[in-house]
Amino acid sequence: MQCLCETCVADLNTGKTMTTQQKHVTIQHIAERAGVSISTVSRVFNDSAGVKESKRQAVMDAAAALDYRPNLFAQGLASGQSMSVGVLTQNFGSAFYDGILRGIIAGLDNSNYAPLFADGRWRLDIEERALQTLLDRRVDGLILVGPQQSADLLKQLAQKMPIVIISRIVEGFEKFCLTVDNYDAGYRATKYLLDRGHHQIAHITGVLSESRVLRDAADRFAGYRDALLDVGLEPDPDLIVEGNFRTQSGLLAIETLLSRGRPFSALFVANDQMASGVRLGLYRRGIRVPDDIALIGFDDQPHSAYMIPPLTTIRQPAEEMGSIAAEAILNQLDDKPFSLPTMSAELIIRESVKSIY
Amino acid sequence: MQCLCETCVADLNTGKTMTTQQKHVTIQHIAERAGVSISTVSRVFNDSAGVKESKRQAVMDAAAALDYRPNLFAQGLASGQSMSVGVLTQNFGSAFYDGILRGIIAGLDNSNYAPLFADGRWRLDIEERALQTLLDRRVDGLILVGPQQSADLLKQLAQKMPIVIISRIVEGFEKFCLTVDNYDAGYRATKYLLDRGHHQIAHITGVLSESRVLRDAADRFAGYRDALLDVGLEPDPDLIVEGNFRTQSGLLAIETLLSRGRPFSALFVANDQMASGVRLGLYRRGIRVPDDIALIGFDDQPHSAYMIPPLTTIRQPAEEMGSIAAEAILNQLDDKPFSLPTMSAELIIRESVKSIY
DNA sequence: CTGTTAGCGCATTCAG
DNA sequence: CTGAATGCGCTAACAG
Numbered sequence: 001m002q003c004l005c006e007t008c009v010a011d012l013n014t015g016k017t018m019t020t021q022q023k024h025v026t027i028q029h030i031a032e033r034a035g036v037s038i039s040t041v042s043r044v045f046n047d048s049a050g051v052k053e054s055k056r057q058a059v060m061d062a063a064a065a066l067d068y069r070p071n072l073f074a075q076g077l078a079s080g081q082s083m084s085v086g087v088l089t090q091n092f093g094s095a096f097y098d099g100i101l102r103g104i105i106a107g108l109d110n111s112n113y114a115p116l117f118a119d120g121r122w123r124l125d126i127e128e129r130a131l132q133t134l135l136d137r138r139v140d141g142l143i144l145v146g147p148q149q150s151a152d153l154l155k156q157l158a159q160k161m162p163i164v165i166i167s168r169i170v171e172g173f174e175k176f177c178l179t180v181d182n183y184d185a186g187y188r189a190t191k192y193l194l195d196r197g198h199h200q201i202a203h204i205t206g207v208l209s210e211s212r213v214l215r216d217a218a219d220r221f222a223g224y225r226d227a228l229l230d231v232g233l234e235p236d237p238d239l240i241v242e243g244n245f246r247t248q249s250g251l252l253a254i255e256t257l258l259s260r261g262r263p264f265s266a267l268f269v270a271n272d273q274m275a276s277g278v279r280l281g282l283y284r285r286g287i288r289v290p291d292d293i294a295l296i297g298f299d300d301q302p303h304s305a306y307m308i309p310p311l312t313t314i315r316q317p318a319e320e321m322g323s324i325a326a327e328a329i330l331n332q333l334d335d336k337p338f339s340l341p342t343m344s345a346e347l348i349i350r351e352s353v354k355s356i357y
Numbered sequence: 358m359q360c361l362c363e364t365c366v367a368d369l370n371t372g373k374t375m376t377t378q379q380k381h382v383t384i385q386h387i388a389e390r391a392g393v394s395i396s397t398v399s400r401v402f403n404d405s406a407g408v409k410e411s412k413r414q415a416v417m418d419a420a421a422a423l424d425y426r427p428n429l430f431a432q433g434l435a436s437g438q439s440m441s442v443g444v445l446t447q448n449f450g451s452a453f454y455d456g457i458l459r460g461i462i463a464g465l466d467n468s469n470y471a472p473l474f475a476d477g478r479w480r481l482d483i484e485e486r487a488l489q490t491l492l493d494r495r496v497d498g499l500i501l502v503g504p505q506q507s508a509d510l511l512k513q514l515a516q517k518m519p520i521v522i523i524s525r526i527v528e529g530f531e532k533f534c535l536t537v538d539n540y541d542a543g544y545r546a547t548k549y550l551l552d553r554g555h556h557q558i559a560h561i562t563g564v565l566s567e568s569r570v571l572r573d574a575a576d577r578f579a580g581y582r583d584a585l586l587d588v589g590l591e592p593d594p595d596l597i598v599e600g601n602f603r604t605q606s607g608l609l610a611i612e613t614l615l616s617r618g619r620p621f622s623a624l625f626v627a628n629d630q631m632a633s634g635v636r637l638g639l640y641r642r643g644i645r646v647p648d649d650i651a652l653i654g655f656d657d658q659p660h661s662a663y664m665i666p667p668l669t670t671i672r673q674p675a676e677e678m679g680s681i682a683a684e685a686i687l688n689q690l691d692d693k694p695f696s697l698p699t700m701s702a703e704l705i706i707r708e709s710v711k712s713i714y
Numbered sequence: 715c716t717g718t719t720a721g722c723g724c725a726t727t728c729a730g
Numbered sequence: 731c732t733g734a735a736t737g738c739g740c741t742a743a744c745a746g
Contacts, residue, residue, distance in 0.1 A: 026739055037717045042741060050715060072493050073433035074739030077722045082430075084490075092474075093455025101449055102478065114490040117449075117474040121459065133441075133471040136429050137494075247663055276663040283665045303660045306604055306633040308640045383723055394733045399725060407731060431723030434738045 025066045034058040084116045085141035085329050086134035092119050095301050096318050103322020141329040162332030164325040178340040180316045182216050185345040186223025189268050189296050196355040198266035202239040204253040206270040220270050238262040243274045250277025265356050266294040272301040290354035310350035382423045391415040441473045442498035442686050443491035449476050452658050453675050460679020498686040519689030521682040535697040537673045539573045542702040543580025546625050546653050554713040555623035559596040561610040563627040577627050595619040600631045607634025623651040629658040647711035667707035
């Protein structure tokens with residue numbers, strides 16, 4: 001456990017290990033122990049050049065014996081790389097983000113890059129700072145999930161390093177965007193209800209405001225609209241309410257909807273959180289699901305499978321997106337070609353949608 | 358936007374800005390621009406010594422003009438500090454962890470330290486690697502949430518840097534552990550049911566296995582047991598089932614419980630996830646909540662308020678714990694005293710528990 | 715193949 | 731108060 005080579009002993013005498021609170025093994029130490037120069041040590045670790053097998057082995061042994069850990073600061077300073085890719089999300093706690101993170105971890109697993117996570121908590125100021133800490137750490141690549149930053153800034157970033165933007169489309173920048181086809185998903189959800197014989201289908205949307213950079217809500221809404229139009233049905237404004245993706249707003253929205261008095265037999269809600277609120281609202285009113293109203297959500301939140309009755313919903317392939325994003329970053333770092341597909345969401349049919357026949 | 362001082366021009370001529378893909382402003386540059394030496398620049402940023410106000414101002418101006426960002430690698434290499442605290446969790450996606458992270462972000466907000474997140478995904482091997490990436494980045498402090506590492510390793514870490522362990526008690530190391538009083542919470546949940554007139558109270562526990570380092574499940578169970586004993590009731594083995602904290606296991610557990618045929622009017626479930634499963638199982642059997650069986654969960658997961666009926670549950674003060682942990686780390690870094698309380702959980706009473714009177 | 719050397723950007727002595 | 735000089739640990743030419 002105690003190395004007695006010249007360098008180490010010198011360290012001991014200078015009391016260096018005392019001051020620096022930590023005896024950190026450096027290539028200096030293992031060079032000494034292996035009887036080679038530090039460059040050779042560096043070489044075997046980066047195999048940046050041929051090294052005689054015997055020396056190579058000696059270095060490896062010494063490194064193992066001393067439990068060497070490279071100093072990333074030194075490496076980064078000297079090489080300009082950090083061997084890490086930054087991941088910025090909006091809310092660690094959501095199932096969608098969590099799945100993406102899982103995918104990224106897996107995707108980076110066999111590379112030399114480590115993920116560095118930061119979270120914006122849906123607040124622009126926090127997101128800004130989080131992004132800054134990532135950049136300050138000189139991440140070599142960036143995976144941004146639903147970033148709220150301006151398109152300009154994003155393009156600027158992309159010029160400096162590999163980047164992947166998830167869940168948002170930046171115009172003229174589609175090459176770097178990985179998204180789910182929300183339009184298609186909305187269309188299919190609605191089509192499904194139509195096929196089951198429903199004609200009066202209400203919709204609770206997500207946040208639609210023009211200024212919003214994320215178009216998920218608008219796309220789902222458009223899909224709903226077009227599905228109706230395609231079978232000759234005119235979307236009824238009275239059957240449409242804008243929510244804000246949060247549970248509470250689902251509860252409010254269903255109240256609004258019911259108070260308008262316009263009858264409907266099915267309801268497509270833009271996400272499961274709001275669907276939870278809706279479900280509670282319907283329950284309070286004594287309206288049965290799916291007997292009185294068919295309900296379909298979006299996101300396949302873990303608990304949606306356990307709602308009563310189980311909610312029919314749409315699953316975004318989060319984990320897969322994470323690993324695709326990671327792979328794309330690695331390819332960019334490697335100057336290899338890459339492409340980001342538009343993912344398609346999957347309709348998860350559970351018992352809560354019942355035919356009105 | 359373009360600095361024309363000697364240093365910068367030299368950089369331009371050497372083509373340095375071209376090779377290094379990025380024109381990074383260094384103290385060199387701002388020293389030149391402000392007409393001082395780099396040491397002076399360094400001094401004003403660290404106010405490690407008095408600097409004449411005029412020069413100080415000049416430096417600040419130059420820094421602002423050039424949009425200077427210190428190179429953390431260089432700083433870290435030279436100072437031995439990273440100005441960051443590592444945060445290791447088991448699952449970003451859970452509400453409890455998410456709350457803690459929120460608290461940590463807030464707690465670190467006004468310090469010079471930035472959080473660095475890593476996640477173990479409940480897998481020891483991943484946790485190990487995550488911890489390693491944190492250490493490799495030379496974090497100055499460590500907040501570990503429900504770590505599975507050996508007590509030895511944790512103590513070893515604590516010797517090298519400030520540390521806070523959340524949700525786990527390491528023997529002889531309580532000073533660094535921040536926990537919720539699960540025993541008390543379990544006791545009170547059960548007591549509440551007793552007070553409402555229930556005498557046959559079943560319990561679905563979390564993971565109890567001896568080897569488990571986390572004692573949350575066992576503590577909640579003990580609280581349940583003692584609450585019964587204290588009113589002269591003998592815990593009935595037939596009314597106790599071990600689950601694994603996951604939704605699915607709640608569904609299985611309630612099936613097991615019902616199949617035993619032993620009657621009960623109330624049920625305390627060790628977490629909300631399992632309670633969701635239970636709720637579904639009861640629904641399928643046509644058993645009403647709370648009319649037939651009173652239900653109480655644990656964790657106050659977001660959707661528990663929207664279950665049908667809303668689940669009575671217990672809230673752990675996650676966010677508060679996060680900021681307390683952050684504060685404790687900062688104090689340790691500052692060599693100031695600190696203490697980590699045992700937090701007490703809060704019983705959130707909703708409609709799912711009804712008196713039998 | 716291998717050792718020597720020069721920085722990477724900054725903090726920190728050490729002399730003024 | 732302030733500038734010059736040294737070194738943190740490592741990579742990347744540069745000469746053998």
